[in-house]
Amino acid sequence: MRVKFSEDVVPLADLKVNPGRVVQHAAEAHRPVLLTSRGRGVTVMQSVADYEQAAEERAFMRAVVAGLADLDTGREVSLAEAKARFGVA
Known part of the structure; x- marks a missing residue:
């Protein structure tokens, strides 16, 4: 922008x-x-709509950075373990 x-x-x-x-x-x-x-x-x-969209994009990017940091430090789980934790078949 x-x-x-x-x-x-x-x-x-x-x-x-x-x-x-x-x-x-x-x-x-x-x-x-x-x-x-x-x-x-x-x-x-x-505008409120543009502000809300920008806030959502910032939150998403923060989550991506946090996820990458978790991978760098070895904090990860397998897909099977994640499914088991959340009760997904």
Whole structure:
């Protein structure tokens, strides 16, 4: 998800004047909008759907990294043992 500085950087004053336009842009572009005050970034606005998707992707990646770390340290079980633990035939 790359920010397009020509489109996704919005002064707080623009948000105050037309909040609907800024919210609509964030939702339609599927990119976060950087809100600025006096030329400095102060916050990022993102649609709820995009935030939830990004959070799910981060959680998945953390689980993958944890699984790889388990393999590196020898903490693994066979498929048969995993099935037995979870009662799967």
